[in-house]
Amino acid sequence: MKKSIGAQAMPFPAPVWVVGTYDAEGRPNMMTAAWAGICCSEPPCIAVSLRKARYSYGNVVARQAFTINVPSEQHVKVTDYWGIVSGKDEDKLARAGLTAVASDLVDAPYVKEFPVVMECKVLHQIEIGSHTQFIGEILDIKIEESLLGPEGFPDAERLGLFVLLDGYRGIGRYLGQAFSIGKEV
Amino acid sequence: MKKSIGAQAMPFPAPVWVVGTYDAEGRPNMMTAAWAGICCSEPPCIAVSLRKARYSYGNVVARQAFTINVPSEQHVKVTDYWGIVSGKDEDKLARAGLTAVASDLVDAPYVKEFPVVMECKVLHQIEIGSHTQFIGEILDIKIEESLLGPEGFPDAERLGLFVLLDGYRGIGRYLGQAFSIGKEV
Numbered sequence: 179m180k181k182s183i184g185a186q187a188m189p190f191p192a193p194v195w196v197v198g199t200y201d202a203e204g205r206p207n208m209m210t211a212a213w214a215g216i217c218c219s220e221p222p223c224i225a226v227s228l229r230k231a232r233y234s235y236g237n238v239v240a241r242q243a244f245t246i247n248v249p250s251e252q253h254v255k256v257t258d259y260w261g262i263v264s265g266k267d268e269d270k271l272a273r274a275g276l277t278a279v280a281s282d283l284v285d286a287p288y289v290k291e292f293p294v295v296m297e298c299k300v301l302h303q304i305e306i307g308s309h310t311q312f313i314g315e316i317l318d319i320k321i322e323e324s325l326l327g328p329e330g331f332p333d334a335e336r337l338g339l340f341v342l343l344d345g346y347r348g349i350g351r352y353l354g355q356a357f358s359i360g361k362e363v
Numbered sequence: 364m365k366k367s368i369g370a371q372a373m374p375f376p377a378p379v380w381v382v383g384t385y386d387a388e389g390r391p392n393m394m395t396a397a398w399a400g401i402c403c404s405e406p407p408c409i410a411v412s413l414r415k416a417r418y419s420y421g422n423v424v425a426r427q428a429f430t431i432n433v434p435s436e437q438h439v440k441v442t443d444y445w446g447i448v449s450g451k452d453e454d455k456l457a458r459a460g461l462t463a464v465a466s467d468l469v470d471a472p473y474v475k476e477f478p479v480v481m482e483c484k485v486l487h488q489i490e491i492g493s494h495t496q497f498i499g500e501i502l503d504i505k506i507e508e509s510l511l512g513p514e515g516f517p518d519a520e521r522l523g524l525f526v527l528l529d530g531y532r533g534i535g536r537y538l539g540q541a542f543s544i545g546k547e548v
Contacts, residue, residue, distance in 0.1 A: 181506055185407050193376065195375075215400025217494065254544065258539065311498070319370070340535075347538060
């Protein structure tokens with residue numbers, strides 16, 4: 179029997195990604211977002227939603243570009259910090275002791291120490307309500323070379339990604355191959 | 364050192380959700396989608412992207428409604444099957460041995476046996492490329508009562524959710540509280 183818990187936005191689960199932008203003075207800023215997801219295969223696109231009050235919101239509108247930086251478990255505290263504090267108030271990269279690298283494809287910086295970055299240019303901006311959704315075309319994905327498996331695909335075990343559910347949680351055990359295990363039904 | 368792996372849509376990770384719709388004859392259909400995510404808090408909204416060739420695409424356009432059904436690990440094979448086969452060709456619920464329940468809030472069915480459902484009415488339809496993104500307002504979330512903890516929140520351990528990464532993977536160990544552990548940085 180199902181019980182109603184009301185109309186709310188809740189992760190089941192949500193990704194935990196960091197949006198990299200430049201502000202008006204060209205200073206790199208990083209902001210954590212969870213209301214996000216892949217939204218198209220061709221062109222490859224990613225959607226991320228930001229509140230207008232966020233410092234990163236104006237940065238994305240002005241530069242029409244952002245990066246999506248994917249953290250590993252070892253970065254979970256820094257990632258949470260980047261969701262709490264505003265880049266208006268402090269240099270979030272400096273306090274975290276992490277490094278911004280300028281993308282050579284889009285007008286946005288990425289986090290050197292994170293294992294994965296997707297470099298995006300804005301294609302659509304959709305006003306929904308509390309949040310504005312930016313749809314960015316993924317111009318490239320860059321992955322830490324040591325985390326690529328023998329076939330050139332990222333090694334999921336060693337990436338050490340995490341998600342948002344009732345808090346942050348790591349990724350667990352392998353359950354089966356997509357577009358394959360369903361043939362047994 | 365990061366290595367480019369090109370412009371592509373890849374999960375880091377992606378949710379694995381089942382879209383519930385009615386077809387023109389009022390038959391319930393279920394289709395698995397991974398290009399999706401929460402996209403707004405007020406109103407609470409969820410975005411899911413479908414290819415136009417999908418049977419569910421026409422269903423959503425016609426009824427302006429859908430449900431997002433969240434499976435547990437025990438449903439991983441059925442969930443994969445619902446991403447492989449089209450509702451044009453077979454009764455996907457019957458073959459899976461699962462049950463459609465009519466939502467009393469939106470013109471769409473949900474899966475009785477799955478632990479969580481979000482009932483959605485379409486607010487926006489965005490043409491991106493290979494995929495069309497539907498933004499649905501979440502009118503209610505319903506959760507299997509036995510999976511709610513003492514405070515009325517879903518018990519993440521017992522929900523047994525999974526994600527798409529290099530295949531399907533369960534959710535792993537708890538790493539820390541959101542908007543909290545970052546204060547230590």
